[in-house]
Amino acid sequence: MNEKNKKLLDEALEDEKSVNKKIESIKAKIKEFLEFNPRALRHGSAAVVLTCLFVAAMIVINMIAGRLVEKFPSLSTDLTSDKFFEVSDEIIDYVKSVDSDIEIIVMSKEDDFASYDSDGYFKQANMVFHQIANSNDRITLRYVDMAANPTFINNYGDDKERIQSSCVIVQNGSEYRIITADDLFNAYFDTSTYMTVISSSKAEQAIASAIMNVTIKDKPKVAFLTGYNEDKDDCKSFETFLTDNGFDVSEVEILTEEISDDTKLAVIYAPYYDYDENTIAKVSKWLEAGDKSLIYTPYYASADTPIINSLLEQYGMKVGTGIVYENDTTRLVSTDSYFITTTTYYNTDYTDNLKSTAQPVISALAKPIQITDENKASALLKCSEQSGIYPLEAADDNNWTPEASIVGDVTVCAVGEKAGKDEKTSKVLLVGSSIAISENSFKMSAYNNSDYYLNAVNIITDRDSTGITIAPKSVDMQQLGITASQVTRLGVIFIGVIPVALLVVGFVIWFRRRNK
DSSP: OOHHHHHHHHHHHHHHHHHHHHHHHHHHHHHHHHHHOHHHHHHHHHHHHHHHHHHHHHHHHHHHHHHHHHHOGGGOOOOSTTOTTOOOHHHHHHHHHOOSOEEEEESSOHHHHHTSSSSSHHHHHHHHHHHHHHTOTTEEEEEOOTTTOTTGGGGGGGGGGGOOTTOEEEEETTEEEEEOHHHHEEEEEETTTTEEEEEEEOHHHHHHHHHHHHHOSSOOEEEEEESSOBOHHHHHHHHHHHHHTTOEEEEEETTTOOOOTTOOEEEEEOBSSOOOHHHHHHHHHHHHTSSOEEEEEOOTTSOOOHHHHHHHGGGTEEEOSSEEEEOOGGGBSOTTOSSEEEOEEOOGGGTTTOSOSSSOOEEESOOOEEESOTTTEEEEEEOOTTEEEEOGGGGGOTTOOGGGGBOSSOEEEEEEEEEOGGGOEEEEEEESOSGGGSHHHHHOTTSOHHHHHHHHHHHHTTOOOOSOOOOOOOGGGOOOOOOHHHHHHHHIIIIIIHHHHHHHHHHHHHHHHHTO
16 A cells, blocks of 8 residues: 555545544534433423324314304304494393294305405404394394295295395294394495495394384384474484384374374474474374373474463473583583583482482483473473573674683483373373484484383383393494593593603603613
């Protein structure tokens, strides 16, 4: 072997020895790790295995839960902030008390119905149907595919023309109510897309109202008196409110028609013009029969109504001039208006049956009410000691200030009684604000208007309470139920006090750590 080859061999052997040393060093380190950290290795491996098993179990459980919820929607839990998919306890309690055999018939396949819109409103309505049906064994839910069963709607006579695949029928024997998509949802026309857009759901109210209407046997008859340019939109909303709550509502053209003897309640809703002598005589004669009731609410912008007042004064009260305003800022619903205010409950006879009196009743653009005979009439709702009456002529007076017309304790709702034939008593409920009994006020869940006025109607018509109030509900109109002054105080606290306090605490902590 020549010198050159020998040298290369020696270098190779040296390299091999070096590599072997490195391998031995690595082995020694591994051995050392295993000798001194066996638990770490075992625990690490176990943690990886447990994590994989946990993830796999969650996937399996989620798949099973999904299938169960699809098959049994009542098993789902509503985690939305406003409980969008959950029926209220009040309605569930009412449904549980129903002792008739009720069918909820959805005129579509379930999957089709639940997917009619992309925003989930029909899905929410479908969940409502399941929850209500599951609350009472006597309530059944079924789906009828109109395409596969085209003759099914023949069971509903002339009403079959109203039935579409988006409709729901609530039926009790021969009694039924057809619920359309307009009944299930609040919607508006979007002028930018030229499409009707659903804005909120009223599915639970629609179903509960239908169940109430097909189960109540004796519905008090209510006549809305028309013919004097009444406020049609708000009047219709009050008609709907009473219909939804189990009253048999119709309209009477009081100039040419008579109020039937079997009518329990008549409503004069915000007429622009005063009644004439002949018309008021019809109403007075009907009331004189006894065991009758009248609701009158004036239109805020109308002139004086002396002829209607002549009837009201027989019941110990009358409507004054001007508009009620509130100078106590803690009573204002909004600082933008003195004329929208909360009121004080004044007569416990009309609050005893309420679920709660913690929420106030609001009044807006109300006419003042004067009690002329305390033996016949009493106040039900009043404004504060700083309330006043805004004179209509003040609109042209630039020097008028709220302090100028304070009266104090202005009444905005009252009731009067008078004995008729055979000592049968008739009642008149006088509501100073027509807006207070309109849909917009009933929608505001933070205020008690819907419960209070339904309770008042039940009292004056001698009807036992059904236990629930079917009021319009809008997801878009969630109210905090606080006054303008409370908004200001909360703003100061959250925008000023809390941030400053956090800065002070942060500075103190920083300063102490810096000087350690």
